[in-house]
Amino acid sequence: MIGQGYSMIFARSRVILQELNKVLxxxxxxxxxxxxxLAAMASIHSxxxxxxxxxxxxxxxxSIDKEAFKKTxxxxxxxxxxxxxxxxxxAFKMATFSRPRFAVIREVLTNPDEKFFLLDPQNMCDxxxxxxxxxxxxxxxxxxxxxxxxxxxxTYKDWQPHEVLQRLLPDSVEVPTGFSRVGHIMHLNLRQAQxxxxxxxxxxxxxxxxxxxxxxxxxxxxxxTYRFFNMECIAGEPDTVVTVKENHVAYSFDxxxxxxxxxxxxxxxxxxxxxxxTDVVYDMFAGVGPFAIPAAKKGCEVxxxxxxxxxxxxxxxxxxxxxxxxxxxxxxxxxxxxxxxIVKPDLIxxxxxxxxxxxxxxxxxxxxxxxxxxxxxxxxxxxxxxLKDKIPEVVVHCHGFSKSDKPAEDIQSRVEDILKCRLxxxxxHDVRDVAPNKEMMCISFSMPxxxxxxxxxxxxxxxxxxxxxxxxxxGSAEGSExxxxxxxxxxxxxx
Numbered sequence: 505m506i507g508q509g510y511s512m513i514f515a516r517s518r519v520i521l522q523e524l525n526k527v528l529x530x531x532x533x534x535x536x537x538x539x540x541x542l543a544a545m546a547s548i549h550s551x552x553x554x555x556x557x558x559x560x561x562x563x564x565x566x567s568i569d570k571e572a573f574k575k576t577x578x579x580x581x582x583x584x585x586x587x588x589x590x591x592x593x594x595a596f597k598m599a600t601f602s603r604p605r606f607a608v609i610r611e612v613l614t615n616p617d618e619k620f621f622l623l624d625p626q627n628m629c630d631x632x633x634x635x636x637x638x639x640x641x642x643x644x645x646x647x648x649x650x651x652x653x654x655x656x657x658x659t660y661k662d663w664q665p666h667e668v669l670q671r672l673l674p675d676s677v678e679v680p681t682g683f684s685r686v687g688h689i690m691h692l693n694l695r696q697a698q699x700x701x702x703x704x705x706x707x708x709x710x711x712x713x714x715x716x717x718x719x720x721x722x723x724x725x726x727x728x729t730y731r732f733f734n735m736e737c738i739a740g741e742p743d744t745v746v747t748v749k750e751n752h753v754a755y756s757f758d759x760x761x762x763x764x765x766x767x768x769x770x771x772x773x774x775x776x777x778x779x780x781x782t783d784v785v786y787d788m789f790a791g792v793g794p795f796a797i798p799a800a801k802k803g804c805e806v807x808x809x810x811x812x813x814x815x816x817x818x819x820x821x822x823x824x825x826x827x828x829x830x831x832x833x834x835x836x837x838x839x840x841x842x843x844x845x846i847v848k849p850d851l852i853x854x855x856x857x858x859x860x861x862x863x864x865x866x867x868x869x870x871x872x873x874x875x876x877x878x879x880x881x882x883x884x885x886x887x888x889x890x891l892k893d894k895i896p897e898v899v900v901h902c903h904g905f906s907k908s909d910k911p912a913e914d915i916q917s918r919v920e921d922i923l924k925c926r927l928x929x930x931x932x933h934d935v936r937d938v939a940p941n942k943e944m945m946c947i948s949f950s951m952p953x954x955x956x957x958x959x960x961x962x963x964x965x966x967x968x969x970x971x972x973x974x975x976x977x978x979g980s981a982e983g984s985e986x987x988x989x990x991x992x993x994x995x996x997x998x999x
Contacts, residue, residue, distance in 0.1 A: 551625040551653070552577035555601075558663050562671040566704045570660035573668070580628055581620040581654035583612060588645035589619055595641040596621070599628040604664065610654070620654055665712040672708070673701055680705060684766055686759050687746030688717040691735070706739030717741050720760075730812035731871065732763040750794060751776075753801060753826060757792040757818040764792065771935050771946065772798065775866065775901055778948070779804055782861045784854065784896070786847045788839050788876065789869040792818040793832075800831040804864075807850065809835045809842040839869070843879045852887055855894040863896045865951075870903040870944050874915070877902065877922045880951060882960040898951040903935065903944060911943040919947055923955055 554560075555577040562572045579601055584592050589609060593600070600608050601622040612618040627633065631649060634642075642649050660668070669679045677697050684691040690709055694702055699721075706719040719739040737744075744760035751773050757764060772794045779785065781803030787796045792815055796808035800823065810816050816836035823832040835846060851863060867873040877900075884895060908914035912932040920927055930949035938944050 551580055551629050552656075555579055555625060555656070555658075556603075556667075558667055558671050564674045565672055566701060568660075568668075568672065568704070568707065573658075573660040573663055573671075575658040577656045577658060578653050579625050579656055580623040580651040581610075582623065582642075582647060583618050583650075583652055584621050584647050585645070586617060586619050588647070589621065591645055592621060592641060592647060595638050596623065596628070599623050599633075599638075603662070606662065620652065622654060622656070623651070665708050668708050668712070669705065672704060673698075677701060680709075683709075685716070686764060686766060687748045688715060689744065689746055689759055690716045690719045691759075692719065692721045692738075694721050702738045710739040718743055720744070730763075730815070731869070732761070732812070735760060751798060753798050755792055755794065755797070755818075755822050756825065757822075758814060761814040762792055762812060762818060763815070764794075767936060768794065774933070775946075776802060778899075778901075779864060780861060783864055784850070784859070784861070785864045785866065786842075786850075787866045787868075788842055789867060789873065790819055790834070791815050791868075793822045795866050795868065796832055796834075797822050797826055797828060800828040801826065804831070806832040807835070807846050808832055809837050809839070809846065811836065811838055839867075839876050840879045843876075843883065848883055851884065851895055851898070852891065854896050855887070855891040858894065859896050861896060863898045865898060865900045867900065867902040870905045873902050874904045874918050874922065877919060881923060881955050882958045884956045885958060885960045887957060892953065892957050895953060895956065898953075898956065899948065900951050901946060901948045903946045905938060906943050906945055907941055911945050915945045915947050919949075925952060925955055928952075 558573050559575050562569075582592065582596070593609075601624045602608070608622045610620040610622060612620055628651070631651065634649075639649065641647075666679050666681070673679060677700075678695065680692060680694065680698060682693075690713060692705070692709075694705070698705060702721055706721075710716055710719050717740050718737060720735040721738050723734045723736060735744075745756070745758050747754060747756045748764075748766075749755075750766070750769050755764075775795060776798045779799055779802055784805045785796065785799045785807070787793075787799070787806065787808040790796045790808035790810045791812075793808060796806050796819065800806040808819055810819060813836055816834060819834045820829075823829045823834065835842060837845065847865065854863065867876060869876075880900075884892070887895070902919065904915050904918070906914045911934065916927060916930060916932060919930075927947075927949045930947050933946045933948070935944040935946050
């Protein structure tokens with residue numbers, strides 16, 4: 505009688521749906537009726553429709569009651585012979601009960617030759633939801649065309665971090681959605697409202713993210729000398745020494761004492777692709793070496809500098825561990841002093857040796873790098889006239905921030921104002937959005953020899969006439985940013 509009653513209900517439902525299909529537009533059917541039909545059929549089959557959500561009765565709290573996250577759900581499943589499970593899996597891929605690190609193939613305790621194949625009740629709650637192709641695959645493999653009710657026991661370990669935090673955080677507090685991963689460290693930038701719950705957030709993310717041993721939150725304070733953000737450990741081990749791989753190169757450093765941004769990986773590679781193995785590279789704000797190390801690995805002669813003693817130390821470590829110490833010379837100087845003491849004499853030496861290749865100067869300190877360009881006019885003013893024509897072509901890659909509606913025009917104008925000349929067809933690249941209405945740009949251009957060798961009343965490049973302002977602007981830390989990263993909203997603009 506139960507089976508007969510079910511057949512009558514199902515048949516009557518089909519008749520009603522067919523009649524509605526005649527009088528309602530197809531768009532209305534797809535948008536309004538399908539969800540209602542799936543819900544109705546899920547009810548007939550006793551499937552759990554909100555299986556992807558933790559229990560609704562969990563109250564916001566700064567502590568985790570794992571027992572409260574237990575849930576029993578009933579979902580549809582096919583009973584499939586293990587010989588053909590992969591064929592069925594391929595046909596029903598879009599209807600699979602999909603969860604990260606969740607097994608969709610389960611044992612049938614009464615028959616070791618069969619498996620349960622779990623389906624998503626929101627996509628497959630009755631046989632009518634199957635496509636002709638899916639029905640054909642079942643028939644070809646002798647699989648019973650029937651949806652079994654599979655009881656699924658969900659526990660705390662089955663829920664994703666955002667699902668747990670949605671239940672535990674107050675409705676007024678947004679669940680963190682973005683973070684950076686640096687080795688075993690998860691790096692957060694929590695908003696003000698989230699700070700009260702930072703320990704809870706850190707604990708959940710630490711436990712739910714494989715490979716993470718430390719969770720840190722970036723503080724608003726920035727080290728004004730070496731320009732890296734201070735941070736606090738909110739969960740896990742207070743160990744900030746990491747080893748990471750970027751573009752097939754290994755780097756080691758103390759993340760709490762140097763600047764590293766994994767979002768700049770593409771930019772690092774873009775600049776490296778512009779280098780020829782015979783070129784010489786002067787990395788003015790090298791950090792721990794994300795430009796300098798791969799440049800040396802490519803075959804370039806590299807002079808890399810950073811004012812931060814920690815960055816300098818790890819730069820040498822990274823050169824050594826990548827077996828590149830013979831090609832990379834590291835220094836721990838102010839940026840302008842590096843230009844005077846390293847770049848200037850080396851360019852003169854290259855001119856004497858008849859060096860025929862390019863010299864690249866990388867300036868990746870976007871907060872203030874443009875201001876350091878003032879060291880280059882007349883840097884080579886005292887070079888003997890017979891050598892001036894032999895100075896290698898100097899190509900500058902200078903990074904900077906812009907809050908202008910036209911950031912490309914903005915950074916070019918600022919560079920030209922400092923150099924007091926018009927640039928000939930510079931290449932301007934939009935690196936990334938840093939914050940709403942704030943872009944990180946890179947301008948690459950050939951430094952005119954007339955600027956480098958411009959005559960002056962004194963040896964401006966000699967460093968004797970640096971102003972107090974110049975000394976204060978010494979700077980360090982590759983790519984450091986003075987604003988917090990946040991969701992980026994591009995403003996319409998023209999280049």
